[in-house]
Amino acid sequence: MTNKITTLGGFIYEYQKSVSHPEDFWSSIAETFYWQKKFDKVLEWDFEKPDVKWFLNGKLNITENIFERHMFERKNQPALIWEPNNPKEKEKVYTYKELYDEVRVFANMLLSKGIRKGDRVVIYLPMIPELTIAMLACARIGAIHSVIFAGFSVNAVADRVKDAGAKMIITADGGYRGTKTIPLKEIIDEAMDNCDCNSVKNILVIKRTGQKVAFMEDRDVWLEDALKGISKENDAEVMESEDPLFILYTSGSTGQPKGLVHSTAGYMVYTSYSFKNIFQYSDGDVFFCSADIGWITGHSYIVYGPLLAGATTVMYEGTPTYPDAGRFWDIVEKYKVNQFYTAPTAIRALMGYGQKPFEGKDLSSLKVLGSVGEPINEEAWHWYHDFVGQSRCPIVDTWWQTETGGIMISPLAGITPTKPAYATLPFVGVQPAIMNGDGKEQSGKSVEGNLCIKFPWPGMARTVWGDHKRYKKTYFSQYKGYYFTGDGVKRDEDGYYRILGRVDDVINVSGHRLGTAEIENAINEHPLVVESAVVGYPHKVKGQGIFAFVVCQELSTGGVEGIKTSVKKAVEKIIGPIARPDEIRLVEGLPKTRSGKIMRRILRKIAEGGTKDFGDTTTLLDPGIVDSIIENECEKKYQKKDKKK
Ligand code: WTA
Numbered sequence: 001m002t003n004k005i006t007t008l009g010g011f012i013y014e015y016q017k018s019v020s021h022p023e024d025f026w027s028s029i030a031e032t033f034y035w036q037k038k039f040d041k042v043l044e045w046d047f048e049k050p051d052v053k054w055f056l057n058g059k060l061n062i063t064e065n066i067f068e069r070h071m072f073e074r075k076n077q078p079a080l081i082w083e084p085n086n087p088k089e090k091e092k093v094y095t096y097k098e099l100y101d102e103v104r105v106f107a108n109m110l111l112s113k114g115i116r117k118g119d120r121v122v123i124y125l126p127m128i129p130e131l132t133i134a135m136l137a138c139a140r141i142g143a144i145h146s147v148i149f150a151g152f153s154v155n156a157v158a159d160r161v162k163d164a165g166a167k168m169i170i171t172a173d174g175g176y177r178g179t180k181t182i183p184l185k186e187i188i189d190e191a192m193d194n195c196d197c198n199s200v201k202n203i204l205v206i207k208r209t210g211q212k213v214a215f216m217e218d219r220d221v222w223l224e225d226a227l228k229g230i231s232k233e234n235d236a237e238v239m240e241s242e243d244p245l246f247i248l249y250t251s252g253s254t255g256q257p258k259g260l261v262h263s264t265a266g267y268m269v270y271t272s273y274s275f276k277n278i279f280q281y282s283d284g285d286v287f288f289c290s291a292d293i294g295w296i297t298g299h300s301y302i303v304y305g306p307l308l309a310g311a312t313t314v315m316y317e318g319t320p321t322y323p324d325a326g327r328f329w330d331i332v333e334k335y336k337v338n339q340f341y342t343a344p345t346a347i348r349a350l351m352g353y354g355q356k357p358f359e360g361k362d363l364s365s366l367k368v369l370g371s372v373g374e375p376i377n378e379e380a381w382h383w384y385h386d387f388v389g390q391s392r393c394p395i396v397d398t399w400w401q402t403e404t405g406g407i408m409i410s411p412l413a414g415i416t417p418t419k420p421a422y423a424t425l426p427f428v429g430v431q432p433a434i435m436n437g438d439g440k441e442q443s444g445k446s447v448e449g450n451l452c453i454k455f456p457w458p459g460m461a462r463t464v465w466g467d468h469k470r471y472k473k474t475y476f477s478q479y480k481g482y483y484f485t486g487d488g489v490k491r492d493e494d495g496y497y498r499i500l501g502r503v504d505d506v507i508n509v510s511g512h513r514l515g516t517a518e519i520e521n522a523i524n525e526h527p528l529v530v531e532s533a534v535v536g537y538p539h540k541v542k543g544q545g546i547f548a549f550v551v552c553q554e555l556s557t558g559g560v561e562g563i564k565t566s567v568k569k570a571v572e573k574i575i576g577p578i579a580r581p582d583e584i585r586l587v588e589g590l591p592k593t594r595s596g597k598i599m600r601r602i603l604r605k606i607a608e609g610g611t612k613d614f615g616d617t618t619t620l621l622d623p624g625i626v627d628s629i630i631e632n633e634c635e636k637k638y639q640k641k642d643k644k645k
Helices: 008-020 022-030 062-066 068-074 096-112 129-141 154-164 184-194 265-278 296-308 327-335 344-351 378-388 468-476 516-524 559-574 600-607 624-630 633-644
Strands: 041-046 051-056 078-083 092-095 120-124 144-147 168-172 175-177 180-182 202-206 220-222 244-250 258-263 286-289 312-316 339-342 368-372 395-398 432-435 447-453 483-491 497-502 506-509 512-515 529-539 543-552 583-587
Touching: 008 022, 022 041, 022 265, 051 265, 062 068, 062 129, 062 265, 062 296, 068 096, 078 096, 078 129, 078 327, 092 096, 096 129, 120 129, 120 154, 120 184, 129 144, 129 168, 129 244, 129 296, 129 312, 144 154, 154 184, 154 244, 154 258, 154 559, 168 184, 184 202, 244 296, 258 265, 258 468, 265 296, 286 296, 286 327, 296 312, 312 327, 327 339, 344 378, 344 543, 368 378, 378 395, 432 483, 468 483, 497 506, 506 529, 506 543, 512 516, 516 529, 516 543, 516 559, 529 600, 543 559, 543 600, 559 583, 559 633, 583 624, 583 633, 600 624, 624 633
Parallel strands: 078 312, 120 144, 120 168, 144 244, 168 202, 202 220, 286 312, 286 339, 339 368, 368 395, 543 583
Antiparallel strands: 041 051, 078 092, 175 180, 244 258, 432 447, 447 483, 483 497, 506 512, 529 543
16 A cells, blocks of 8 residues: 555654655655646645645546546445444445445436535435435535534524535435434424525435425425436546535534535545554455544545545444444444544443443454544543453544544554553644743643644645634634644653643533534523523543533523423524533523623533632622522522422
């Protein structure tokens, strides 16, 4: 396999080359891809504007690099293995040739519905093969896909469809997840009723659950009807290197989620190269990433990275604990998985079931384990290492973000010596910087601060859809000339990096990234709520839990518990079950400064169970509110009133 690093010395050598001569370095990687017209300049960049372009004036199509490039060698090799939610249902296996045919037919069908290069297509699907096929079909014709995680609900969907100006939505009647069925089409219908998304011309519906759905004539069409008579002959659209490949929405500290835009060539080069090297994928291996494609991990390491590298990738529809906590290990055994990539929250959840789920399962195919999405605590790291990896598989703790497109800090499996809870070293081409409180880069070892990146890498997002100013403000304005990640980090005496978690108002709940502002907006839509503040707090399984402090008008029927339940339901409906608060405390007011800013630091401390040492509280408008929140006075008062009634 070309461009594969196989030794620590090789890694150090390549890393140095990538830093001293980044253009030569990335050019030599990019040259191994198939270009309709080769790029004539490797990089143009300015982090102050910001403006980043890679592989300028190149022309290509990413799907030609997945299919045509591999067809001779891999025609009959499985590209995609799909494991259904219900273990009794039959799996589906697509060879490279079969997937190629499916993608081309789907692409032609999109063309027949009037979708053209640059149009946005929202994909709101469960983890079924059509999700991968639809993404690649969009890429084939140059349409920009925007996948929305199927766990998001009405308003979250409506906001994204509207912001993207989608021309088509691809969805399913429903989706299976464990014991649940999610009414996807119904959610789309409600989302469409709630927004003036008149850009949407067609809703394409795939049959999965067979449940009854409403159909709007002219607008809605079943996939099976749309595919009738469509041929598979299709020439890939010619794309420029910097043409957008997809938009993926992610949460930030403030406001609505941002649509991060990833480009074609840079993303292609980065995901493929990082995939091969970090997981040390070898020809013939089977790779299983348990993420949902609705998140960046699924985009980069279920779909694009593996398929670009000519790998066999496993896509699983269900949950880690359905029908029991041994399901992942059944899948590993069934497909002889060699690399397994999951999130710490799944590991912690499975830890709770002990050894039984492993009994009788053959995990000997496993060679590499990966972790992503949140800091992995040492206990989980050891359990993963000892029981899943049977003490013989290296763990790659991979740090990265929706914005970075691919893995940024991580060991190379079996090559970089690991340390529990450390993401270890920057990947090839990645130049991190740790900033101190004065906004200065700290050199040397044993330092701690905010994590920035000071040089572009090909996989980075290029802008926020429709709002370049916001892109600049969010990522390039805290530290001039640096990309700011939003994470805190420590570099130890060996130069190893340990990610400490977010330093902003983003929380990571079960590996799902959520903004506290978004959750507050949803809570505030409840008719009895005056205002609210949401903070994260340490949670044994989820990593972080959601704690909401809610100021209410007088309670109506149902009392304290009634209102808490209805607030949770409102959040589920507006954003989705992933954003449901774990804890709600009704309060009389929030701790605000005289200028009206909520002092979240205090609320975080209270959510963790703290009752004192709140630091400087002299700027609080009403210091008494802190004690009242700690003592839970508001709820006590309401409860007393309730009893009187
Ligand atoms: C966190 C997921 C510690 C981090 C790929 C980051 C991690 C956010 C790790 C991005 C890790 C991701 N160790 N923290 N290995 N990986 N994070 O955009 O806070 O969903 O900023 O991308 O997850 O989440 P996102």
